[in-house]
Amino acid sequence: MTASLRGFYWRLTDAGTGRVAVALCGVCPGWALVGLAVHPGGWWRSRIVDDPHVDDRGVRVGTAFAADARHVRLDVGPGCRPAAANVGASRWPRSSTCPTSRPPWPA
Numbered sequence: 001m002t003a004s005l006r007g008f009y010w011r012l013t014d015a016g017t018g019r020v021a022v023a024l025c026g027v028c029p030g031w032a033l034v035g036l037a038v039h040p041g042g043w044w045r046s047r048i049v050d051d052p053h054v055d056d057r058g059v060r061v062g063t064a065f066a067a068d069a070r071h072v073r074l075d076v077g078p079g080c081r082p083a084a085a086n087v088g089a090s091r092w093p094r095s096s097t098c099p100t101s102r103p104p105w106p107a
Helices: none
Strands: 006-014 019-028 031-039 043-050 052-055 058-061 065-067 071-074 083-085
Touching: 019 052, 019 058, 019 065
Parallel strands: none
Antiparallel strands: 006 019, 019 031, 031 043, 052 058, 058 065, 065 071, 071 083
């Protein structure tokens, strides 16, 4: 059985300034929603794109989104093409009630 939606979520924080960015990718068969939210400011931009690929190396959706355990890159429109490397990254603890909430790549 294939899941009808797989979700990927990265939260990037700057504790010194209180700024937070959230990058996400929701993968469905044949298409995906990619998005970026930024706080403060309540800013959100998203895009629907075709042909997502998820494997043990990460998730990629054309030129709109690429991410693995250490990097994330988005293109959700003009003026919104951030890229980040996770420095001091920590994994979100796996929920015992949702055993499939883990990334597809090895820890």
